Amino acid sequence: MKNFILFAAFFISYVSFGQIKVIETIPTIRIGVIGQNDIYIQKKADEYTFFYKNVKQEEAPTLKSFTFKEIDNAFENLHKIIESGFTAEPLLDIKLELPNDFVWIHYSKNFGEVYMQFVTTKKDVFDNGFSKSLNLDQVNKLFGKSSVRVN
Numbered sequence: 001m002k003n004f005i006l007f008a009a010f011f012i013s014y015v016s017f018g019q020i021k022v023i024e025t026i027p028t029i030r031i032g033v034i035g036q037n038d039i040y041i042q043k044k045a046d047e048y049t050f051f052y053k054n055v056k057q058e059e060a061p062t063l064k065s066f067t068f069k070e071i072d073n074a075f076e077n078l079h080k081i082i083e084s085g086f087t088a089e090p091l092l093d094i095k096l097e098l099p100n101d102f103v104w105i106h107y108s109k110n111f112g113e114v115y116m117q118f119v120t121t122k123k124d125v126f127d128n129g130f131s132k133s134l135n136l137d138q139v140n141k142l143f144g145k146s147s148v149r150v151n
Contacts, residue, residue, distance in 0.1 A: 032142040038132050039118075041142060046070045052118060052131035064129030066101040066120050079143045081105070086114045086136050100124070108133065 026045050033040035039052040047069050053061040068074055078096075082105055085094055091107040091114065104119040115133035140146065 031144045034134060034138050034142055035132070039134070039142060041144075043070075048075050050118065052129065054129045055132050056128070056130045062129075064120060064131075066098055066103055066118075068098045075143075079139075079145065082116060082139055083136065085116060086139075 029043045031041040031043055031048075037051075037053070039050070042049050042051065047067055049065050049067040051063055051065045054064050055061070068078075081094060081096075085091070085105060085107050088107070091109060093107065094105040096103040096105070100123055102121045102123065106117045106119050108115050108117070110133075113135055115135055116139065117133045118129075118131040120129045121127065134142065
């Protein structure tokens with residue numbers, strides 16, 4: 001009887017640990033953040049995700065996002081596209097097509113300073129989102145770059 005109890009204890013402990021499986025996790029890296037998580041970028045493996053609070057829903061702000069893979073230096077190219085829009089004359093919106101979203105980079109000028117804003121629409125549902133407006137220094141901070149003004 002003593003051996004049976006000992007065997008049952010080993011068997012039960014073996015079965016209970018057999019249910020636990022360690023899954024490899026991929027680290028998530030936060031590139032840059034503006035405000036109290038008003039807008040930030042995360043990188044996970046080869047994917048970049050931009051998260052932002054929808055400023056059109058101030059009473060209950062929702063978190064919106066758009067994602068793309070790092071193919072052909074896409075992250076750096078997006079930064080260059082946004083940066084070049086700050087010096088364009090006239091200021092023109094830039095429309096981007098991503099796998100699941102359309103993203104407009106909207107530029108405006110206020111008191112002599114240029115600002116940009118992300119405006120997104122999901123492809124599968126009509127769901128717009130508007131980020132807060134950012135100046136060039138904030139864009140550089142968001143992308144993890146030093147604050148260098150483009151002239």
